[in-house]
Amino acid sequence: MLGYTKRESSYKKRQDHGLLAKLAKVPYSIVMYYTRTYQSPIGPLYLTSCEKAITMLSFHGSQTEQDAVHPLLDVAFQQLDEYFAGTRKVFTLPLAIEGTRFQKQVYAALLDIGYAKTASYAEIASAIGNPKAYRAVGMANNRNKIALLIPCHRVIGSNGSLTGYEGGLEKKAWLLDFERSHG
Numbered sequence: 001m002l003g004y005t006k007r008e009s010s011y012k013k014r015q016d017h018g019l020l021a022k023l024a025k026v027p028y029s030i031v032m033y034y035t036r037t038y039q040s041p042i043g044p045l046y047l048t049s050c051e052k053a054i055t056m057l058s059f060h061g062s063q064t065e066q067d068a069v070h071p072l073l074d075v076a077f078q079q080l081d082e083y084f085a086g087t088r089k090v091f092t093l094p095l096a097i098e099g100t101r102f103q104k105q106v107y108a109a110l111l112d113i114g115y116a117k118t119a120s121y122a123e124i125a126s127a128i129g130n131p132k133a134y135r136a137v138g139m140a141n142n143r144n145k146i147a148l149l150i151p152c153h154r155v156i157g158s159n160g161s162l163t164g165y166e167g168g169l170e171k172k173a174w175l176l177d178f179e180r181s182h183g
Contacts, residue, residue: 086182116183
């Protein structure tokens with residue numbers, strides 16, 4: 001990249017070694033993201049999608065002046081309506097799951113936890129073939145950007161206790177009680 005460095009009270013032009021020419025040839029694409037706020041019984045849920053998949057569902061965000069219009073978000077809202085009505089047990093939305101290979105293994109295991117069921121961090125670690133990695137499973141859970149749709153709320157401590165959750169333990173308890181009452 002072109003730039004200047006200060007050396008002994010004089011400015012010397014750095015060489016870019018052809019980097020700018022190489023960068024100009026690199027193909028790139030623009031990804032559009034669409035965000036909308038869903039009003040759920042446990043508070044606002046902030047959903048983001050790209051053209052083809054849901055990229056985020058978070059309990060933390062800010063209300064936008066105007067919610068985005070996108071057919072995938074319409075489908076997500078419909079499925080969330082059904083979930084909170086107690087009639088949907090499995091989400092069928094396309095998800096753009098990001099993370100390391102290990103995190104993706106954890107997220108795949110979370111998707112296998114049935115509605116109104118729970119699993120411990122140690123059980124998830126064993127399920128992915130790494131039984132000693134229960135703490136790493138907890139960290140992967142913590143980095144889940146698609147809460148609720150990738151059901152990290154269904155993961156509990158080995159002794160059955162509720163442990164950390166992006167939305168807070170009150171919301172985790174509410175979701176687990178809600179699913180048990182509709183299971």
